[in-house]
Amino acid sequence: MDKAKIKAKLPLILLLAFITFTIIFPLVVKDRFLISILIEAGVMCLFALGFAAVFRSGQFSLGQAAFLAVGGYTGALLASKAGLPFWLSLLGAGLSSAIVAFLLGIVILRMGGLYFSIATLALGEIAIIIAKNWDNVTSGMTGIAVNAPLVKIGELSINFATTKLPYYYIILLLVILAALMFWRIDRSRLGTVVRSVAVAPVMSEQVGIHLMKYRVIMFTLAAFVTGIAGAFYVYYLSWVGPPLFSGAQSTVALIMCVIGGLWSAVSGPIIGAIIVSYFGTMMQIHLEGLRPLVFGVLVIVLIWFMPNGLVELQYRFPAWIKSLFKKKGKGPDAAA
Amino acid sequence: MPPAIFIDSLVLSSMYILMASGLVLVFSIMGILNFAHGQFYMLGAYAIFYLFQQAGINFFVSLALSAAIVGFVGILIERYIMRPIGQPVQAVVITIALISVFEGLITLIAGPAPRSVTSAFPGTVSIAGVSLSSERLATVIIAVLLIAALYLFIQRTRLGLALRAAAQQPVAAGLFGIQVARVSTLVMGIGCGLAALAGAIMAPMFYVDPWIGGQPLVMALLAIVIGGMGSLGGAVVGGIILGMIGSIVAYYIGFWSQLISFGIVIVILLFRPQGLFGQSEK
Numbered sequence: 005m006d007k008a009k010i011k012a013k014l015p016l017i018l019l020l021a022f023i024t025f026t027i028i029f030p031l032v033v034k035d036r037f038l039i040s041i042l043i044e045a046g047v048m049c050l051f052a053l054g055f056a057a058v059f060r061s062g063q064f065s066l067g068q069a070a071f072l073a074v075g076g077y078t079g080a081l082l083a084s085k086a087g088l089p090f091w092l093s094l095l096g097a098g099l100s101s102a103i104v105a106f107l108l109g110i111v112i113l114r115m116g117g118l119y120f121s122i123a124t125l126a127l128g129e130i131a132i133i134i135a136k137n138w139d140n141v142t143s144g145m146t147g148i149a150v151n152a153p154l155v156k157i158g159e160l161s162i163n164f165a166t167t168k169l170p171y172y173y174i175i176l177l178l179v180i181l182a183a184l185m186f187w188r189i190d191r192s193r194l195g196t197v198v199r200s201v202a203v204a205p206v207m208s209e210q211v212g213i214h215l216m217k218y219r220v221i222m223f224t225l226a227a228f229v230t231g232i233a234g235a236f237y238v239y240y241l242s243w244v245g246p247p248l249f250s251g252a253q254s255t256v257a258l259i260m261c262v263i264g265g266l267w268s269a270v271s272g273p274i275i276g277a278i279i280v281s282y283f284g285t286m287m288q289i290h291l292e293g294l295r296p297l298v299f300g301v302l303v304i305v306l307i308w309f310m311p312n313g314l315v316e317l318q319y320r321f322p323a324w325i326k327s328l329f330k331k332k333g334k335g336p337d338a339a340a
Numbered sequence: 341m342p343p344a345i346f347i348d349s350l351v352l353s354s355m356y357i358l359m360a361s362g363l364v365l366v367f368s369i370m371g372i373l374n375f376a377h378g379q380f381y382m383l384g385a386y387a388i389f390y391l392f393q394q395a396g397i398n399f400f401v402s403l404a405l406s407a408a409i410v411g412f413v414g415i416l417i418e419r420y421i422m423r424p425i426g427q428p429v430q431a432v433v434i435t436i437a438l439i440s441v442f443e444g445l446i447t448l449i450a451g452p453a454p455r456s457v458t459s460a461f462p463g464t465v466s467i468a469g470v471s472l473s474s475e476r477l478a479t480v481i482i483a484v485l486l487i488a489a490l491y492l493f494i495q496r497t498r499l500g501l502a503l504r505a506a507a508q509q510p511v512a513a514g515l516f517g518i519q520v521a522r523v524s525t526l527v528m529g530i531g532c533g534l535a536a537l538a539g540a541i542m543a544p545m546f547y548v549d550p551w552i553g554g555q556p557l558v559m560a561l562l563a564i565v566i567g568g569m570g571s572l573g574g575a576v577v578g579g580i581i582l583g584m585i586g587s588i589v590a591y592y593i594g595f596w597s598q599l600i601s602f603g604i605v606i607v608i609l610l611f612r613p614q615g616l617f618g619q620s621e622k
Contacts, residue, residue, distance in 0.1 A: 064429075112606065115613040118373065122565040123609055126602040129558065133599050251558075255375070255436050262433040297444025303437035304421065311430045 023180065030172050039172055043240060045281040046175030048260065050233035052273035053182050054226035055257035060190070060269060061222035062202030063113065064121045066254050067128030071227040072234035073135055073249035075101040077142060079235025080244040083153040090153040094235050101231020102224050109223040113216060116205070128251045135246040147245025150238055171240050178236065182229045183270045189225075190269040198222055256280070263306055265313025272315045279314065343470045345591050351476050351545065353583025354483030358538035359560035360567070360575035361490060362531035368507040368570040369520075369527045370422070372431050376438035377535050377560065378553030383410045384536025385543040385552060386446060389457050399460035403482075406540045407533040414532025418525050439553070446550040454549040479541050486537060487576065490530075494572065503527060507570070559586070562605045568615030577616060 030039050051072060058065045079097035082088045088096065112123045135142045142148070155170065189195050200208045201218045209215055238244040264276025283302075287295045310316050359381060366374050387406030391397045397405070417438065422431050461478040464471045494500040505513040506523045514520050538556065546552065560575075563582050567574020582601055590597035608616065 111610060115609050118367075118569055119565055119609055119613060119615070121373075122561050123606055125558065125561060126605045130599060130602045133602070137595065259433055259436060262430060266429060293447060294444065296440035297448065300437040300439070300441030300444060304434055304441070307425065307430050307434055307437070308421075311425060311427055 026176055027173075030169060036168070040168065041282055041285050042278075043168070043171050043175055044237075044285070045278045046172075046179050047233050047237045047240070048256075048277040048281045049179045049274045050175075050182055050229050050236075051253075052257045052260040052264070052277040053179075053186055053270065054230035054233070055254075056261050056266070056269060056273040057186055057189075057222050057226040057229070059261065059266065060195075060202060061198050061219045062205065063219060063223070064117070065124045065223075065226075066121050066258075067124030067126070067131070067251075068226070068230055068257055069249045069251060069253040070124070070128045070131035071101045071105060071230040072237070072253065073131045073246075074104050074227075075231025075234030076238040076244050076248060077135065077148075077234075078231070080148050080150045080238050081141070082235075083239065084148065084150050088153065090155040090239070093153060094232055097235030098228045098232040101234070102228035105227030106220065106224045109220040110216070113219045113223060125251065125254075128249075128254055132246050132249060132251070135249065142244075142246075145246060147243055150242050150244060152239040152242060168240070171236075175236060175240075178232060179274065182232075183274060185225075185229075187270045194218075194221070195269075259303055261313075263303065263313060265315030267312060268315050272313050275314050341588060341591065343472065345587055347472055347476045347480065349584045349587035350480045351542075351583075352586045353580045354480055354487075355538050355542050355556060355579075356559045356563045356582050357487060357576050357579030358483055358534050359556050360563040360579050361487065361572055362534035362538075363560050364564050364570060364572055364575045365503075365527050365534075366531040367564070369503065369524045370418075370431075372422075372428050372435070373561070374528075374531065375432065375435040375557065376442060376553075377435075377531070378555070378557030379439050379442035380410050380414060380532040380535035380553075381539035381542075381556050382446065382548075382550060382553035383413065383442060384539030385457075385548045386450060386539075387536060388540035388543045389450075389455050389548050392460070393455075393457050403537060403540050407537045410536030411529040411533030415525055415529040418528035422528075423521065423525075443550045443553075450550070452550060454547040456547050457543040459544040475544060479545065482541055483538075486534070490534070491572070499526075559601070562601065565615055566605055566608050568617040571615075571617045574615055574617035 030042075033039075051068065054071070055065060055068050058068070075097040078100040079093050082093035082096045083090070086093075108127065112120060112127070115123060136144055138144075155174070189198075197208075197213055198218050198221075201213060201215050205215055234249075237248065241248075260276035260280045261273050262276070263280060264274065265272030284299065287298055291298055306314075359377065362380075363374060363377050366372070366377075384406050387409055388402055391402035391405055392399055421434060425431055425434060459475045461475045463474050465474045465477060466472070494503060502513070502518045503523055503526075505516070506518055506520045510520050513523075539552075559582055560579075563578030564575050566578035566581055567576070581604070585597055585601045585604065589600060593600075
């Protein structure tokens with residue numbers, strides 16, 4: 005195989021290596037605390053992917069946590085009150101979140117730009133107020149204790165009461181599926197149209213693209229993934245309550261996407277989500293009261309040096325290595 | 341409806357209007373929403389706590405000082421953090437990160453415990469047989485004077501003219517010799533100063549802790565979308581509507597009035613997607 009072919013296949017090889025690494029990782033490293041951080045990071049990956057999907061259609065949603073809440077509560081009720089099996093209630097949570105997003109989307113996506121952002125911000129607050137006060141369904145601030153439903157894969161059934169490890173593999177699978185979906189969309193005709201809607205709405209409308217249609221599609225898809233993330237999160241914690249879905253969560257998704265890299269549909273949000281949730285948790289343990297200050301300063305410094313996110317490193321790093329070798333070549337020992 | 345509730349609605353309205361007008365000013369020039377605006381409100385409240393309560397400086401002098409200090413912090417942030425970064429999405433995330441920076445910093449300096457500021461205007465006054473808290477009355481009067489001064493500054497001074505020009509047509513304004521970058525630094529200072537003033541005049545009525553900034557910011561955001569982005573008059577109307585819902589409607593139906601505050605924003609935007617006084621954007 006010649007060099008160019010290897011170079012072209014390199015991203016795929018690296019990706020497969022990374023996925024294999026994530027599969028083997030918990031079998032080698034038996035640190036239960038680390039695994040639990042990674043599970044939450046996985047939930048955040050789905051959440052950030054949802055935010056990024058809406059952002060790619062040119063809209064800036066500040067209320068994605070509302071869909072996390074819809075998914076979370078629906079998932080909790082489906083599993084504990086209706087007694088549906090795991091996969092079915094996960095799907096139900098995603099669908100209900102998507103339906104809510106579709107109905108709201110055809111209304112609030114009519115307002116462009118910042119109006120949409122603030123409307124979603126209001127939606128996020130409304131979701132919290134409803135969750136806090138609709139006692140019959142959500143039990144207010146006390147929340148609902150959820151018994152995680154049994155997972156059945158073929159003949160195999162997993163009981164979550166004994167080990168949390170299966171959650172790791174399920175969220176890994178969900179993240180890979182969601183990433184594949186958004187990656188395929190980004191590469192497809194739909195993705196191109198969505199980008200044009202984001203970058204040049206007036207021109208897109210001129211050439212006959214129905215703006216609303218594509219905004220609603222992305223908004224609904226994002227809510228579907230976010231709803232599944234919410235339900236999964238609730239099963240993992242075995243509890244659902246208003247604090248899980250505070251408005252601050254929605255801004256966390258935004259921070260993750262910017263730190264990872266806004267201009268990539270999939271890798272940026274995933275990298276950002278993993279980094280922010282890992283270091284966020286670590287800082288909470290080791291720094292305690294200092295955490296908000298250090299977290300804020302770090303985010304500012306990261307954006308300062310890498311405004312296009314950590315994804316930028318893949319271009320910077322090879323260039324840096326090359327520059328190292330060049331300097332060596334010019335040095336006195338090379339001449340000797 | 342007791343008259344005290346009416347005064348309460350005016351107090352809330354003036355808080356929202358002061359916050360919203362600062363946000364609108366910054367938005368109209370810099371094109372970004374400053375999510376740390378609520379934290380400047382919190383800084384203003386702490387400034388009045390230290391200057392007026394601890395150091396015992398005259399209330400009005402402390403007000404001016406706290407606006408100046410916090411405004412200067414805003415200017416530094418615009419000049420040395422926001423401007424070098426330049427891209428709007430990244431700048432917005434910077435303001436979100438600033439929320440935790442300020443909250444963390446103040447928690448370190450002042451501690452997480454809530455503080456209270458004694459009123460500069462104790463007692464009550466009676467007007468036409470109705471006795472009202474003089475503190476609340478004074479707050480409303482100060483807020484009205486501030487908003488009037490802001491209006492006069494924008495409409496009647498050369499600097500205000502430059503500001504309006506930079507908001508409408510930044511490039512054309514630059515061609516006519518207006519230094520748009522300097523105008524935006526100044527506007528950031530004024531906006532943050534206004535937030536600090538709002539925090540400072542509200543501090544005696546509410547408690548002061550590092551996390552008080554969140555709620556005023558959300559209400560100010562709602563006020564500016566009700567009124568229409570980029571219009572000061574709209575911010576005033578939006579602030580009054582939200583203030584009335586937050587007190588008068590709350591008096592009758594209690595906690596659920598919050599749902600109305602958020603719901604009314606969505607309803608208004610449904611019929612006028614650009615807000616009551618705004619211009620549409622795609």
